[in-house]
Amino acid sequence: MKTIPFNQLQETLYHQTMDNGLDVYVLPKKGFNKTYATFTTKYGSVDNHFVPLNGSEDVQVPDGIAHFLEHKMFEKEDRDVFQDFSKQGASSNAFTSFTRTAYLFSTTQNVMQNLETLVNFVQDPYFSDQSVEKEKGIIGQEIEMYNDNSDWRAYFGVIENMFHHHPVKIDIAGTIDSIAKITKESLYTCYETFYHPSNMVLFIVGAVEPNEIMSFVEKNQASKSYKDQPPIERFFDKEPKKVAEQKKVLPMSVQVAKCLVGFKEPNPGRQGEDLLKHELSINLALDLMFGQSSENYEKLYNEGLIDQSFSYDFTEEEKFGFSIVGSNTSSPDELADRLYEMIQSFKNEAVNSDQLERIRKKKIGSFLRALNSPEFIANQFTRYRFNDMDLFEVVPMLESITAKDIEEAVKGHFAEESFTVCQVVPKS
Amino acid sequence: MAIIPHEKTSCGGLTLHRIQTDKYKTTTVVVQFKARLTKETVTERALLPYVLQSGTKNYASSKAVRTELEKLYGATLGVDLAKKGDFHVMTFRMDFANEKFLSEDEPLFKKALSLLSEVIMNPKTDGSGFDSSIVDKEKRTMKQRIQSIYDDKMRYSNMRLTQEMFPNEAFGLHIYGEKDEVDRVTAQSLYDYYKKVCAEDEIDFYLVGNLEGVDAEKVVKELFPFEERTERQSEITEKASLDVEEKEILETQEIKQGKLHMGFRSGVGYADDEYFALQVFNGMFGGFSHSKLFRNVREKESLAYYAASRYESHKGLIIVMSGIEFKNYHKTVDIIKEQLTAMRDGDFNEDEMKQTKTMIRNQLLETVDDAKGMVELLYHGVVSQKLRTIEEWLDGVEAVTKEDILAVADKVKLDTVYFLKGEEA
Known part of the structure; x- marks a missing residue:
């Protein structure tokens, strides 16, 4: 042991x-x-x-x-x-x-x-x-x-x-x-x-x-008789970088529309430290772009384009990854356009170091909070382990990520051709 | 040592509850504001906490408040509304890291509580009311929040069931407020209501975490100087009357799965001695995977993915929920009614009782592992004015006999069957 x-x-x-x-x-x-x-x-x-x-x-x-x-x-x-x-x-x-x-x-x-x-x-x-x-x-x-x-x-x-x-x-x-x-x-x-x-x-x-x-x-x-097993062969067809469909609208029995935008990770395949670094970098970037202390969030909220259901996340596994951002909204088309513009303009700017330090602190605090939960520890540790990552390396990795790391990760991930939109709208 | 090391002191206009524990890496603060749920105040009250968290005198916008929270190692701040019996409870929750797990040594306790105090005690005002641009924005978001209940069919069905069960009572109101009333609220009227809340609400302030070396009473007294309440109102929840006729409400929307919600009245609430028997009854009826509803509606008949019952602790209700195919409506209702009859007939054995008690015990002890869960359990005692320790609760459940369960089962009375179904083909 x-x-x-x-x-x-x-x-x-x-x-x-x-x-x-x-x-x-x-x-x-x-x-x-x-x-x-x-x-x-x-x-x-x-x-x-x-x-x-x-x-x-x-x-x-x-x-x-x-x-x-x-x-x-x-x-x-x-x-x-x-x-x-x-x-x-x-x-x-x-x-x-x-x-x-x-x-x-x-x-x-x-x-x-x-x-x-x-x-x-x-x-x-x-x-x-x-x-x-x-x-x-x-x-x-x-x-x-x-x-x-x-x-x-x-x-x-x-x-x-x-x-x-x-x-x-x-x-x-x-x-x-x-x-x-x-x-x-x-x-x-x-x-x-x-x-x-x-x-x-x-x-x-x-x-x-x-x-x-x-x-x-x-x-x-x-006490159980397991024979050694050779590695499992799994097959995945080659996936193009471009998204399959750029937009989908789903009419449903709802009163408030929803709009989610997504970016498909164009270059999956990372494992271990590379994956940990990439995943945390993109998540830091999303916090910088859309966290509740960001200018973007304030603008979208003040203009009535989003409400408290607004959320964002990036996740990546060995063979695929994606980021998703969106909210309940009164104007699903306008929101999709604005989110796209905001992400593109973030790509062209340098990361502000004061903001990064703040967001870094926030992430470290959230991680400590998550460790109060046995469910989080067991489930996330296992997910990390299957991707050759170590859950307990999150804080040191967060401490080591630089503005440049984030800028590079963002350029790689938020590509124009990997952008797509899905909306749920009230059935007329 | 007690399972919940709970110390309660009167602290100016509020009651301070301290729970000292070193099992968490963060400190949790929960502030509960309690007042009667009424048609006249429900909309203002549902709006108020959202306005308060959106700007203070020193942090003039939501962005400024959130920036400050991030500086405190991602302290979280959230507001919430709940219906507890006849009361409409407003909650402010904050959670911040304990500095001993951080590589730098920043004392966060005082800073975090100061920010919470800003939000609750020092709102951004404009003349004699709240800042009207904040109020307008939050009114818009509030309307959307009310509308979105419709979009979640399970929540919508619960709301409709409650409305149908309590058509002329405050309990039938939804805690998110009335959409048609939102426009009536102004920055001024809401501020007047806020003053009333500060002067009259019953306020309970919970601190959970490693509080060693912290003079919590002093800090809270200084940062939350509410006036002492003149006379603590000793109001309690009136239990739902058992004098009702069974009714059926059918509603149609364009959906794929029918939502069946059945509301029962039990006449038993948290403060009653029969409360423990009600818990065991509910566990056996539909509370767990070994319950009658799960086994018969799901496992035996394959009618549903979920079929469960839950109890409301103060008004004395039991609500059954299941998602089914439209055509199975009558069959499912019949099976659910049969399960209640079986409970009344005592059609269960000693093992099932024991299993249920064990599961309730497990549930309670697990809830105590979570800071918010701990506060929830303690707050029942405030709402019902019946203080119980977890130990008493566990012993109470253990002591329930078959006769106790039968007595409760006998009281349980079906009030409303609500079914949300799709359009007929």
């Missing part, structure tokens, strides 16, 4: 790689009642084209299957795993993102027993034809719920606009038609390929003792 202290943050992280390749991390949190654990596979909605374990040819699986699989992991031949957790005083859940599927529990008691339940249920799939069919009704309603959600539609609409081929443009849950094609067999294919321990991370944070956790996981994993 490796001990990794972070003195300034007054935290210590413990790490061990098990013989079968599973990475386990423990972060004890003093004074907390709660323990929160996530068991995550590096497998999300974008991994729909790959060579199955022991297969010789690549396969294309139905849209929404990673999410469907996540639902079905909770059902076993004789029982429902939700109930196992709740009898042991834990609440359990799971989520699927573009690149990850995470299973989790939080509890204030019976930590070891719940941990055992978590590890065992994820490593013991049971799918039947009948239960697969039953789930289609439930997930169908989950899909319809999102279809009526105007924020979600605007968000996915702008991502859909950006990409020609990359499966990030496909809704995580798939569609009612695509999930109809999912079978017990296709679920097993995905499971066998992506749920090997060497493709997974277990993270435990809260009122725990690291030695006890590590030796428990060690024994548990040693």
Whole structure:
């Protein structure tokens, strides 16, 4: 077991790689009642084209299957795993993102027993034809719920606009038609390929003792017969730099319009420190451009083009990245134009160093605040880890980024051809 | 040691609550202003906190306030509105880093509280009212905020259900205010209302974090010098009457999924002894994934992705929510009603009760891990004027018997079934 202290943050992280390749991390949190654990596979909605374990040819699986699989992991031949957790005083859940599927529990008691339940249920799939069919009704309603959600539609609409081929443009849950094609067999294919321990991370944070956790996981994993697995081959078609569609307008049953603009990252492929630096640089730039202390924000708000729903974010994974900015608005076209102009003019200006120092402080403070949350630590640490980044390097990296770094990142990211707009407007 | 180390002192015109803990890297401040929810004041009150955070005498614009917050290592400031029983609560929240986790040693406590004091005590004025350009901007944003309730179908359905359940009572009002009333508000009338709030509201000031070496009482007294209240009004929430007839409200919009919301009255609130039994009842009925609603509506019949119930702690309500296909409306309503009947008939076993109590205990203890959650729990005691420690709460839940649950189940009465559906094909 490796001990990794972070003195300034007054935290210590413990790490061990098990013989079968599973990475386990423990972060004890003093004074907390709660323990929160996530068991995550590096497998999300974008991994729909790959060579199955022991297969010789690549396969294309139905849209929404990673999410469907996540639902079905909770059902076993004789029982429902939700109930196992709740009898042991834990609440359990799971989520699927573009690149990850995470299973989790939080509890204030019976930590070891719940941990055992978590590890065992994820490593013991049971799918039947009948239960697969039953789930289609439930997930169908989950899909319809999102279809009526105007924020979600605007968000996915702008991502859909950006990409020609990359499966990030496909809704995580798939569609009612695509999930109809999912079978017990296709679920097993995905499971066998992506749920090997060497493709997974277990993270435990809260009122725990690291030695006890590590030796428990060690024994548990040693009792299961995993064979070493070769690296997984995943396929992604070559994605042009240019966006697929420049504008989309979605009429919905709303009273207030929404406008989101997006930039597709033209040069993805970064990992590790490069990615950390790029992601933080673009996020600092967005704060400088559109933070609540910026001139742009003040102008847009005073002119009535945005309200408190205004938000912005940049995120990048190995194969794709994008920034999205937008708000509820009374004038969706005008807002799109203004946002575009503001971003272009920022590109041509030097970064103001006083502002940068302020925004840097703000980011460091926000990061400290986020560390109050066990959920944030476990989920973000895992996301960082899958991209060869270290969550606890955020503060040193923030401290080291210069005005020049930001200017360069901005020039690379906010390219004219990677700009797109999605609006939700009231149905007339 | 107590689960929440809570110290309460009267501090001029407000009540100061200190919660000393070293488990967070930040200090959280929550200031709650409480007054009755009324049709006459709901719109002013919904606008006021947004105007206050948009400019002070020394920081004349929202931009200036936000710049100052950033200098304080990204201190956050937020305002919020809530309905707690018969009260309309205005909240100011601030959160700032504890300097011992920063590489430089800046004392942030006094600076952060001074800024909050600016926002609450020293607003930007123009003659004898608020700055009218700020008020105009915030009125515009407010109208948009009210309109956007319509755009979130779950929130919209909740609002409609509450309106239908309380057509002639203040509780039926939405906390965001009345859209048609917004234009009536002026910089002057809002300022008059602000003066009234400062003089009459019941104010609770919470500090959560590592407060060692800080004379909180002195700082708060100096920065928030509210006049002592002449007579603390001992108003409490009137519970929703159980004398109602069941009604059905159907509404149509262009949507893909039907939203079914059912409102029940229980006659039990936070201050009552039966409150713990109500919590256990709700947990078994629709509060958790092992509940009757989740198992029957979702797992057994595949009718929905979510099917849950939640209780309102002061008015004494239980609200059931589920998203379903339009054609399954009657079937789902029937199943939900059957689950209530099953609860009344005592169709549950010792294990389910135990499981539910364990989950409630877990939920409470987890809430306490979050500074805001801790304040929420403590504030129930203020609203209901019934102080309970977390320990008492946990023991109360543990002691609930099957008879207690049956007694509550017997009281629970369906008031309104609200269904928002799509246009018929």
